[in-house]
Amino acid sequence: xxxxxxxxxxxxxxxxxxxxxxxxxxxxxxxxxxxxxxxxxxxxxxxxxxxxxxxxxxxxxxxxxxxxxxxxxxxxxxxxxxxxxxxxxxxxxxxxxxxxxxxxxxxxxxxxxxxxxxxxxxxxxxxxxxxxxxxxxxxxxxxxxxxxxxxxxxxxxxxxxxxxxxxxxxxxxxxxxxxxxxxxxxxxxxxxxxxxxxxxxxxxxxxxxxxxxxxxxxxxxxxxxxxxxxxxxxxxxxxxxxxxxxxxxxxxxxxxxxxxxxxxxxxxxxxxxxxxxxxxxxxxxxxxxxxxxxxxxxxxxxxxxxxxxxxxxxxxxxxxxxxxxxxxx
Amino acid sequence: xxxxxxxxxxxxxxxxxxxxxxxxxxxxxxxxxxxxxxxxxxxxxxxxxxxxxxxxxxxxxxxxxxxxxxxxxxxxxxxxxxxxxxxxxxxxxxxxxxxxxxxxxxxxxxxxxxxxxxxxxxxxxxxxxxxxxxxxxxxxxxxxxxxxxxxxxxxxxxxxxxxxxxxxxxxxxxxxxxxxxxxxxxxxxxxxxxxxxxxxxxxxxxxxxxxxxxxxxxxxxxxxxxxxxxxxxxxxxxxxxxxxxxxxxxxxxxxxxxxxxxxxxxxxxxxxxxxxxxxxxxxxxxxxxxxxxxxxxxxxxxxxxxxxxxxxxxxxxxxxxxxxxxxxxxxxxxxxxxxxxxxxxxxxxxxxxxxxxxxxxxxxxxxxxxxxxxxxxxxxxxxxxxxxxxxxxxxxxxxxxxxxxxxxxxxxxxxxxxxxxxxxxxxxxxxxxxxxxxxxxxxxxxxxxxxxxxxxxxxxxxxxxxxxxxxxxxxxxxxxxxxxxxxxxxxxxxxxxxxxxxxxx
Numbered sequence: 163x164x165x166x167x168x169x170x171x172x173x174x175x176x177x178x179x180x181x182x183x184x185x186x187x188x189x190x191x192x193x194x195x196x197x198x199x200x201x202x203x204x205x206x207x208x209x210x211x212x213x214x215x216x217x218x219x220x221x222x223x224x225x226x227x228x229x230x231x232x233x234x235x236x237x238x239x240x241x242x243x244x245x246x247x248x249x250x251x252x253x254x255x256x257x258x259x260x261x262x263x264x265x266x267x268x269x270x271x272x273x274x275x276x277x278x279x280x281x282x283x284x285x286x287x288x289x290x291x292x293x294x295x296x297x298x299x300x301x302x303x304x305x306x307x308x309x310x311x312x313x314x315x316x317x318x319x320x321x322x323x324x325x326x327x328x329x330x331x332x333x334x335x336x337x338x339x340x341x342x343x344x345x346x347x348x349x350x351x352x353x354x355x356x357x358x359x360x361x362x363x364x365x366x367x368x369x370x371x372x373x374x375x376x377x378x379x380x381x382x383x384x385x386x387x388x389x390x391x392x393x394x395x396x397x398x399x400x401x402x403x404x405x406x407x408x409x410x411x412x413x414x415x416x417x418x419x420x421x422x423x424x425x426x427x428x429x430x431x432x433x434x435x436x437x438x439x440x441x442x443x444x445x446x447x448x449x450x451x452x453x454x455x456x457x458x459x460x461x462x463x464x465x466x467x468x469x470x471x472x473x474x475x476x477x478x479x480x481x482x483x484x485x486x487x488x489x490x491x
Numbered sequence: 492x493x494x495x496x497x498x499x500x501x502x503x504x505x506x507x508x509x510x511x512x513x514x515x516x517x518x519x520x521x522x523x524x525x526x527x528x529x530x531x532x533x534x535x536x537x538x539x540x541x542x543x544x545x546x547x548x549x550x551x552x553x554x555x556x557x558x559x560x561x562x563x564x565x566x567x568x569x570x571x572x573x574x575x576x577x578x579x580x581x582x583x584x585x586x587x588x589x590x591x592x593x594x595x596x597x598x599x600x601x602x603x604x605x606x607x608x609x610x611x612x613x614x615x616x617x618x619x620x621x622x623x624x625x626x627x628x629x630x631x632x633x634x635x636x637x638x639x640x641x642x643x644x645x646x647x648x649x650x651x652x653x654x655x656x657x658x659x660x661x662x663x664x665x666x667x668x669x670x671x672x673x674x675x676x677x678x679x680x681x682x683x684x685x686x687x688x689x690x691x692x693x694x695x696x697x698x699x700x701x702x703x704x705x706x707x708x709x710x711x712x713x714x715x716x717x718x719x720x721x722x723x724x725x726x727x728x729x730x731x732x733x734x735x736x737x738x739x740x741x742x743x744x745x746x747x748x749x750x751x752x753x754x755x756x757x758x759x760x761x762x763x764x765x766x767x768x769x770x771x772x773x774x775x776x777x778x779x780x781x782x783x784x785x786x787x788x789x790x791x792x793x794x795x796x797x798x799x800x801x802x803x804x805x806x807x808x809x810x811x812x813x814x815x816x817x818x819x820x821x822x823x824x825x826x827x828x829x830x831x832x833x834x835x836x837x838x839x840x841x842x843x844x845x846x847x848x849x850x851x852x853x854x855x856x857x858x859x860x861x862x863x864x865x866x867x868x869x870x871x872x873x874x875x876x877x878x879x880x881x882x883x884x885x886x887x888x889x890x891x892x893x894x895x896x897x898x899x900x901x902x903x904x905x906x907x908x909x910x911x912x913x914x915x916x917x918x919x920x921x922x923x924x925x926x927x928x929x930x931x932x933x934x935x936x937x938x939x940x941x942x943x944x945x946x947x948x949x950x951x952x953x954x955x956x957x958x959x960x961x962x963x964x965x966x967x968x969x970x971x972x973x974x975x976x977x978x979x980x981x982x983x984x985x986x987x988x989x990x991x992x993x994x995x996x
Contacts, residue, residue, distance in 0.1 A: 194954070199801055200962035221862060230715050231519070231852060237860075251715060314595060319692060321701075321709040353595065354614050355697040357689045357705075360960035361583055365693075367965045368587060368790075369596045383963040442963065486529060486698045 187217045188420045191229060192242040197222035202440030209436070210427055216420055229412075230255055239415040240424055242282075244408045245324050247478075249279050250471045252410070259413040261425050268429075268447050271466040272404055279408040282428050283443035285377035286402035286463055287328045288395035289315065296372050303336050303398045307347040314353040316362045317375040320482045323358045325405070329375050330481040331474055332403035335467040341481065345488030352489065378402065378460060383442050386456035394461065401465035407443065498826040502835055505823065508875050509728070509838040512850020513721060519853055520717035533701045534726065540616065540691060540702070541684035544623035545677045551624065552631035552676070553669065555776050558769035559632070560639035570777060571636070572984050574629040576784050579932035579979045581953050582689050583960075584972040588783035589613075589622055589694075591790070598782070614696030622690045627680045629780060634883060637922055638672040639665075641888055657765075671742060672887055675833065678738035679883045682731040683840050703727050707843045717849070724846035731841030735834045742830075787969075787976060794970020802955050802971050806978060809935050809952040812870045813982055816934040817927050820874035824881040824926065828889035832882060839878040847872060866949050873934035880933070881926040888922045889915075928986030932979040952978070 188210075197203040197220045207218045221238070226248045229236055234257070244252060252258060261280040268274050270284055289306070291299055296313070300306035306315075318326030330341075337344040353371050356362045366374035373396070384390040409428060411421045427433055431452075434445040438454050450458065469477065559571065577585060592598045593613045600611050613621065642664060650660050688704035703723055710720040827836060851868060855861050861868070896914050899905075905914070916923070936953055950958075952975045959968035 194958060195961040198958035198962060199799070200958060200964060224712060227712060227715060227849070228852075231849070232856065235856075248713075319698070319705070321713065322692075322705060327713075349697075352697060354693055354695075356693050357708075360957065361586070361689065361693060363963070364583070364587055364960055364965055364968075365590065368590065368594075370590055370594045380963075387963070483529070486701075489697045490532070490699045 185215070185217045186417050186420055187219055188214070188239050188417055188424060189219050189221060189237050190240045190242050190424070191221050191223070191225055191236075191238040193225060194222045196220070196243050196441070202437055205436055205440055206433070209432060210424060213427070214420060214423055216417075218424075226252060229257060233257070234414050236412060236414070238412050239417055239421045240409055240411060242409040244279060244410065246279075246406060246408070246471055247324055247327050247474060249276075249408065250475045253278060253471075257413055258410040259415075259418075261411055262422060263425055263429060269449060270404075270406065270446055272468050274406075276408075279410050280425055280428065281406045281408050281446040282433070283437050283441055283446050284404065284406040285379045285443045286404055286466065287325065287332050288376060288378040288380075288397070288402055288463075289373040290366065290376045290380050290393055290395055291373045292366075292392050293394055294392050295369070299394075299396050300398075301396075303344075303400045306351075306396075306398070307344055309351060311350040313351050313373070314371045315348075315351050315373045315375070316353050316365050316371040317355055318359055318362050319355050319357060320485055323356075325359050325375060325377070326355075327478070327482070328403050328405050330485045331469055331477065332467060333485075334477055334481045335403060335469065336400045342484040342488050345485055346491070349489050349491065355489070377405065377443070378462065379443050379457070382438070382454075382456045382460055385459060386439060386454065391459075397461045397463055399464065401467040402463040404466050404468040406446070407441070498829070498832070501823050501826045502832065505827070505835055505838065505875070505878065508847075508871075509842055511854055512847050513724065513728075513842070515850040515853040516717050516721045516724070516846055520721055523718035523722050524716075526722075529701070530703075530706055530723070533703050533706050536691075536695075536700060537685055537702045537704075537727075538730070540619050540623070540687070540695075540700070541681050543616075544620055544627065544684040545681035547620060547624050548627040548631045548680050549635075549673055549677050551628055551776070552635050553673070554768070554772045555628070556632045556635035556639055557665070558772045559636050561765075562769050562773065570773075571633070572980070572987060573784070574632060574776070574780055575929065575932065575983055575987070576629070576976065576980055577625050577780055578627065578630050579929070579936050579983065580784075580787070580976060581936045581956060581972065584787055584956065584969075584976070585626065585783070586622065586690060586693055587790070587969075588787040589625060591786035592783050593618075593621065598786075614694060616695065616700070618694035618696065619687075619691050619700055622694045623680075623684050623687065625780065625783065626690075627683065628776070630880065631676050631680060632776075633925065634676045635669070635672055637884060637925065638668050638887055640921070641891060642668060674738040674742045675883050675886070678734050678837065679840075679879050681734050682837055682879065685727055685731055686840065686843060704843055704845075707845050711845050711849060720843075720846060720849070724843045727843055728838065728841045731837055732834070735837040735841075739830055739834055784976070788973055790969040791973025791976075792970075794966040794968070795973050796970070797967055798970055798974065801950075802952070802974070805950045805952045805955045806974060808866060808949055809975075810978065810982070812866055812873065812951060813931040813934040815867075815870040816873040816877065817930045817986070819871065820877045820881055820930045821923070821927060823874065823878055824885055827878075828882055828885040830886075833879070833886050836878040836882040839875045844872075844876075847875075866951075869951065870934070874930065877930040877933045880929055884922045884926040884929070885919065888919055892918045924987050928983040931982040931986055935975060935979040935982060 192203060195201050203220050207220065210218050225241055225244060229238060229241055230251070236257070241258070258278050260277045263280055265274045265276070265280070268281060270281060274281060293299070300309050317329055320326040320330045333344055334341045354365070356365070359376065362374050363376060365371050378395045381393045381395055384393040409425065411418070411425060415421045429447045431448070434448040435452065437443065437445050438457050444457065445453070559567070580588070590597055590613070593611065594600070603609070603611060646664055650664060655663065686704045688702055688708065691700045691702045692705060694700070703726065707720050707723045707727070710716040710723065827833070851872070852861055855864060855868070892915055900910055900914070952971065956968050956971045956975065959971055
């Protein structure tokens, strides 16, 4: 019996060894929220492996610091989940190659012509509220600034959070030179500022705040996963800031064909139909008619605001400093 | 001689863990562009909040520890064990627990509203202090309590026989004791508050409450400005080690005063005023520390039954990391339980976890795949981070034992091993149990450097809590946090029990 087991174990070991030698590996660096079992990672792996005859391996962690630290010695073939606030730095590193995909058919609310960074989903910044808790919902950004001070809002810090940074750019895009004055007006309504999105959203769902800085897509989670229709995004006519998640091919990859295949897969209908509920965001290439039902119910902004990578980089220090000054008083 | 060699090896490995990563980061960095006005503001706030937090924690801990030392009541051991809990909770969980009591729609405000009382506003410097006292009061209390319980019972009996009043007892027994324990406790809490980041920001209400650690985080994650991160990290390290030096200077050395290791009833503090005061202190502290914990538990009950297999698996990983760290930390701590050893050990919490993580990554990367080392690195870093607490717990007693028994050792010509086996370790049992429990529990809750070393197949429980929160699953996250709380407390209880306070053994 023991012998048989040893034999079986040996057989298993040798088959996995053979498999490891024959199957090409595609290494994908992605954020922890992607790779987590509650993120889209496991589904992406399953779907892509079914078509590529390869082994897709996700490596989670801090994307940009990690790849910049590793430089040309990186194991990554694809980097998945970058945001526009870091693409400038990533592009300047020269570590990434053009994606070669047709971006003219994307369904983003802005034109996308970037040859290196390829979108897979998007959303907009928005303040989410619980309609059972507040009835006097601000109908515009101006309304929010002029709301009584007992309306309590939680936001994220632009120095430690991507959504926080998008918020200061949003305010800049709406108020321009008067951004600092807008922040001063908003300051008494800001209950607190958190390090990241999770902390803010936790405070909001615990009933600590009336509104939370999040995304236009957040209510979709509550509708689809919890059948809860009380969480809504307040839509402002001044416009909402566009946030997109991107991937890119590493120039030094040892499996370039596989990396290209992955990028094409990322825009396929199969992937795009899954990503909405996988990552709770709008698909980058899928007509609204094909969105999951919960997403079709969402309030969408009429106007979308967006700074190019260069504009955002030029404005960043100034807008963060305006924010800090106004909220430090 | 062997003991000396061990101490040198331990000191070198600890120093290496500080110098190595910092050097690695500096070597990889570009030119440093200088500090901004915002950095100076952050430095100021960091110092103010850390000083006040440490001061308040220690001040409140003194009467509380005294009350616990001289009162016996049913459930006292359980209370002492539970008091350790805030210290070992993951930060975000503890903050949500605190807000459930002190927040906008917390218990207090809900109780005040019908009475027409004004709304309690938690966000601000006072909120930061409240949270830091919540985290550190238990630690300070345990450290001081440890010292109180180490006073040979004969001293109290002698004081009673001589008819010493409260004031005389304070001057002859209690004050010298506090001088020996309090500066170190202050230093260790000051240093841990120096690197506070998420708590300070969330409860501070915004950028006014920016700490140096946030600036380090920003440099590292957003700007990839390693020079700035390293410079800020060095400032933080410098502050911490200076605080350690000051503590070292003002701490008095133990005097030889050994007892017969017997439990003798306390004669002091039996008058009505003392009794009432003690009851009030214990009651207030228990309410302050345990109510938020109860809220964490309450919030988690619904979610804990819905946790999937992977969360339990992660709990297993966390337990192994915790046990590994505990072993490593004690091996480090025993030879380092001296004045300079404790000072050096402070570096464990003084060095920004972000600088440490990036530095280790740079060092490990040329030799091995960081992903495969994830759990080992986490265990080592957790041991390193727990070292200052463990040394603070062990050192006063270790020195007292050395002072008390050195003549005996010389007279009997005890070998190093016999000394350890028959004198040193048995007398160090109580602090050792406490130290081991604290390390194990801290390692369960710590996220530390995992960001660069995360491995999807070897995730730890705190990582799962964050993943659940990041995926909108707040209820399950609360459940996983409760599981983490139960396991941490369980480990703490198991180890601490070995040297249970006030036990007759």
